[in-house]
Amino acid sequence: ExxxxxxxxxxxxxMGQEVILRCVPISNHLYFYWYRQILGQKVEFLVSFYxxxxxxxxxxxxxxxxxxxxxxSNFTLKIRSTKLEDSAMYFCASTRDSKRRGxxxxxxxxxxxx
Amino acid sequence: DQQVKQNSxxxxxxxxxxxxxxxxxxxxxxxxxxxxxxxxAEGPTFLISxxxxxxxxxxxxxTVFLNKSAKHLSLxxxxxxxxxxxxxxxxxxxxxxxxxxxxEGTQLTVNP
Numbered sequence: 001e002x003x004x005x006x007x008x009x010x011x012x013x014x015m016g017q018e019v020i021l022r023c024v025p026i027s028n029h030l031y032f033y034w035y036r037q038i039l040g041q042k043v044e045f046l047v048s049f050y051x052x053x054x055x056x057x058x059x060x061x062x063x064x065x066x067x068x069x070x071x072x073s074n075f076t077l078k079i080r081s082t083k084l085e086d087s088a089m090y091f092c093a094s095t096r097d098s099k100r101r102g103x104x105x106x107x108x109x110x111x112x113x114x
Numbered sequence: 115d116q117q118v119k120q121n122s123x124x125x126x127x128x129x130x131x132x133x134x135x136x137x138x139x140x141x142x143x144x145x146x147x148x149x150x151x152x153x154x155a156e157g158p159t160f161l162i163s164x165x166x167x168x169x170x171x172x173x174x175x176x177t178v179f180l181n182k183s184a185k186h187l188s189l190x191x192x193x194x195x196x197x198x199x200x201x202x203x204x205x206x207x208x209x210x211x212x213x214x215x216x217x218e219g220t221q222l223t224v225n226p
Contacts, residue, residue, distance in 0.1 A: 004157070031212065043158065043203065045213040056211050091157050095212075102148055102160025103214070 002026040006092050006106035013082050013113055021077045021109045023092030032075045033093040033103060034067065036060075043091070049075065082113045117141045118206050120217035128225055133191040135220050137204030140185060144206040148214065149178060149189045152201045161202075162189070194224045 005024040013019045025032050034046040048056045049067055066078045075094075079086055089110050093103035119138045127133045135149075145166040150158035164171040164178045164187070171178050177190045191198055204217040 033213075035214075042218055043205075043214075043216040045215070048212055056213055058213070093157070102150070102163060105150075105157030105159070107155065107157050 002104070004092055004094055004104050004106035006090075006109050008109060009107065010110045011112070013111070015084060015113055016081050019079050019082055019111065021079075021090050021092075021111065023075045023077070023106055024073055025075055025092065025094030026096075026104055027073070029094035029096050029104070031055075031095045031097070032067075032069070033095075034077045035091045035093065035105075036088040037091070037108075038085075038088040046077070046090075079111075082111075084113050087111055087113045117144075118204055118215050118217040120204055120220050122220050123218070124221040124223070126223045126225060127194050129196055130193045133189075133194045133198065133222055133224065135189040135191075135202050135204075135222065137187050137189075137217050138185055139187075139206055141206070141208070141215070142185075143208040143210070144215075145209045146207045147178070147180060147187050148205045148207075149176075150203040150205060150216075151198075152203060152219070158203055191222075194222075196224045196226050198222060198224050 007022045032049040035043050037043045045058050047061045064080045068076050089108045091108045092106045095103045148163040149161040151161050152158045162173050162176045162178050164180050169180050180187045201219045201221050203219045205214040
């Protein structure tokens with residue numbers, strides 16, 4: 001069964017450093033998403049991406065965050081200057097149509113900011 | 115953000131019995147509801163969904179019921195199996211967008 005692949009599975013970074021989280025969505029999917037889950041809290045929407053541009057973003061997704069689909073297969077989330085509160089599990093997801101089918105989520109990247 | 119709420123953090127049932135997981139929502143703009151299952155160290159896995167124009171959707175052992183007037187939905191699993199032990203998330207999406215708003219999750223434990 002096709003999978004959404006995320007790398008790395010765990011990333012430790014120093015506060016203030018830039019970090020890039022990588023995702024390879026399912027190949028025929030058109031809509032791409034990033035979500036995060038801070039330990040003990042809900043899964044929260046960050047951003048959606050379609051047709052090479054952001055289609056929706058949450059209040060969390062401020063100027064420190066950016067997304068890119070650089071080569072038609074990878075989908076990346078960049079955090080420019082990490083803060084302690086960015087420590088969370090980050091999930092990438094993709095879907096073929098916009099919402100009427102469940103997304104396929106990756107296994108996540110655990111980001112720890114120290 | 116309390117738009118989607120799962121009031122029971124945990125539920126324990128015996129194998130073969132019915133599991134009922136509940137979810138409430140407050141946003142009247144939600145028109146599509148989904149249930150996800152999550153095992154440790156994995157991402158959420160889509161289980162079943164329901165549109166707001168329906169009140170029931172069934173897929174094998176899983177049935178989702180939607181009561182729009184009460185803004186309440188439930189997931190029934192029957193018969194429950196030990197492999198169903200996981201965290202179950204309720205999620206909802208609005209007509210105008212595709213973002214999912216999740217509940218807190220309910221840890222289901224099915225005892226052999």
